[in-house]
Amino acid sequence: MPKPLDPATKKQLAARVNYYRDMGIYDFYRRPVDGESAAAIEAVETDSEPPQSPLPVIQDKPAALRTIREDIGDCTRCRLHQGRKNIVFGVGSVNADLMFVGEGPGADEDEQGEPFVGRAGQLLNNMISAMGLRREDVYIANVVKCRPPGNRTPEKDECDTCSPFLMRQIAVIRPKVIVALGAVAAKNLLAMNDSMANLRGRWYDFRGAKLAVTYHPAYLLRDPRQKKETWKDLQMVMKYLGLKAPAKEPQE
Ligand code: SF4
16 A cells, blocks of 8 residues: 655645646656555646646746756757757747747758748748737747758658647747748648648637648748738738738838
């Protein structure tokens, strides 16, 4: 018969479990444990309050993000670690109402360790400015945090391995709106397999946030004709967030 836990240890364990729940982690992989420890964990989980909302409020967001980054560590969980120079975690305001999610880092991002800093990043910056915001007002991250070789599309198993970190980032930032940039981000966030034409142009509910899908800036560089459609998607987001496009500079 396992010994009951003393109140102090029980409180500490409950705080730990609740802390992870606040980070959006509900599933744990356990090493085999002896009967006493297993009973202790079970007691804590039974006593802990179930999460009340899909996106719990995190008080110290910078600390929570640091914890996620520490958990990623010098990650070798998928094969994408083999060619990377830098893990590209995410950047922006921890209090952002708007979060952009892309596919994965390219060469410039891998070099600098920051998402969307190359040509596609410049276009994303222009899109953000057109919405009346600055890059530092939003949060930007990718589904995979290491550059796929030759900028290939990340494989499903790579996305599945890495995306829990993104989900935890979303749980910390708690944006009002998420914009999925491109099919890879959309399919991973929504677990739907459909064409971009069908995925974009409407709202989805995503863990307490609204989610919209639009074209990836890298795609727009290849096919600028889709910029008009992208602007329609961004206007939908602006309307929801009460944003106004900045007035145009007077022409000389
Ligand atoms: Fe780890 Fe993600 Fe990089 Fe894969 S892509 S090695 S899971 S950080």
